[in-house]
Amino acid sequence: MRKIIAIRHEDKYKMERRAALAPIHVKQLTDQGLEILVESSKKRVFSDEEYRIAGAKITTDISKASLIFGVKEMPINYFEENKTYVFFSHTIKGQEYNMPLLQNMIDYKINLIEYEKITNEKDQRLIFFGRFAGLAGMINSLWSYGQRLKVLGQESGFTSIQQSHKYNSLEEAREAIKAVGNHIKTKGINPNNGPLIIGITGYGNASKGVQEIVSLLPFQEISPKELLQKSNENSFSFDRVYLVIFKESDLSTPVDKNDTFELQDYYQNPEKYKSQFEQYIPHISILMNCMYWDDHYPRIITKDFLEKLYETKHRLKVIGDVTCDPNGSIEATHMGTHIGDPVFVYNPKTRVPTMGFEGDGLLIMAVDILPSELPRESSEAFGNVLVNFVKQLAEADYSVSFEDLQVPAEFKRALILHKGKLTPDFTYMAEFLKKK
Numbered sequence: 001m002r003k004i005i006a007i008r009h010e011d012k013y014k015m016e017r018r019a020a021l022a023p024i025h026v027k028q029l030t031d032q033g034l035e036i037l038v039e040s041s042k043k044r045v046f047s048d049e050e051y052r053i054a055g056a057k058i059t060t061d062i063s064k065a066s067l068i069f070g071v072k073e074m075p076i077n078y079f080e081e082n083k084t085y086v087f088f089s090h091t092i093k094g095q096e097y098n099m100p101l102l103q104n105m106i107d108y109k110i111n112l113i114e115y116e117k118i119t120n121e122k123d124q125r126l127i128f129f130g131r132f133a134g135l136a137g138m139i140n141s142l143w144s145y146g147q148r149l150k151v152l153g154q155e156s157g158f159t160s161i162q163q164s165h166k167y168n169s170l171e172e173a174r175e176a177i178k179a180v181g182n183h184i185k186t187k188g189i190n191p192n193n194g195p196l197i198i199g200i201t202g203y204g205n206a207s208k209g210v211q212e213i214v215s216l217l218p219f220q221e222i223s224p225k226e227l228l229q230k231s232n233e234n235s236f237s238f239d240r241v242y243l244v245i246f247k248e249s250d251l252s253t254p255v256d257k258n259d260t261f262e263l264q265d266y267y268q269n270p271e272k273y274k275s276q277f278e279q280y281i282p283h284i285s286i287l288m289n290c291m292y293w294d295d296h297y298p299r300i301i302t303k304d305f306l307e308k309l310y311e312t313k314h315r316l317k318v319i320g321d322v323t324c325d326p327n328g329s330i331e332a333t334h335m336g337t338h339i340g341d342p343v344f345v346y347n348p349k350t351r352v353p354t355m356g357f358e359g360d361g362l363l364i365m366a367v368d369i370l371p372s373e374l375p376r377e378s379s380e381a382f383g384n385v386l387v388n389f390v391k392q393l394a395e396a397d398y399s400v401s402f403e404d405l406q407v408p409a410e411f412k413r414a415l416i417l418h419k420g421k422l423t424p425d426f427t428y429m430a431e432f433l434k435k436k
Contacts, residue, residue, distance in 0.1 A: 006065030030055030094432030109420030134209020141320030195236035336368025
């Protein structure tokens, strides 16, 4: 029996415009003899007509498909027994809000492949939007910085930057950032605002995206140690932006003063460590948070610390929380924000957030679907990897035992549910379900 593949319409967010596979990928797959259904969508960055020309059938009913690709979470009761669904389920860390979704998928006896767990033999992720989260996050944060300064009555060269999704392409956004860079080269940063120090936590794909945008400005990378030294000496220049990348050993230190920082020990025993990031925060203008975090690790910024910080002299104006774990590594990020309402000002004294650019406190940009602000480029890059595995996934016989299932190893490692049962690497998630 011929297997039918479907690309579903994204319905979790109003401005989610991405697709797991772009028309260029559909053309490759239909040329291989595969039948592709594309659920009609008026908001998707690729038009129905683009998919039709690529060889797909446009429809409002994809029930005939046995392999369904999406991006974000699919609705509860959306599933059909024995079918295979591939999407970001946001369940592997026991996210409480998605435990009913996980239980529903178990009840429907589906096969669930989680993009976040598709890895090679070195446990490196193969399919991701992280770079585009970093790209959009940095563009948004520079825009936020300019708008926040404007509200505070301070002129800057950053007010010409727009929010990422307002640009027609990533290249157009790059040109806008380069123009600001030229302004800094010729006129410098307003001394009333500067120096401008951008700190980045983490060095993965999201961090690399952030760094790509920063590289369009005249910048100088300095170490965390140099940041403290230059701040103490007040030896910053105003004709450049300073970039500081913080690694795990900069963020955390052993609780026992007699111990030394060991990266693998930190990963395996995070409870033995505490945050030491507070020493750097007062000296950073824009903090880009790109680190992986779960609640086993120490927070890097707490509400208690922010309350103390705002009683002292400091530079911190904006946090671009690309990681966007609500109440997570940045405790003041109380929620992920929407593209249409992307920022809030957190008042450290009252501990109350106010949407928008105005108010007393710290501005936080925490859009939780940042890659969708660059939907065409991010979807094409994502699909460039995924397309290479689709035929094998479509032709697999999922009715056999997990041990006998023949799918690419990268995807078998990402199979959370097989016929509704947690696979060996994911049995730990049963504990999350007990707590729901």
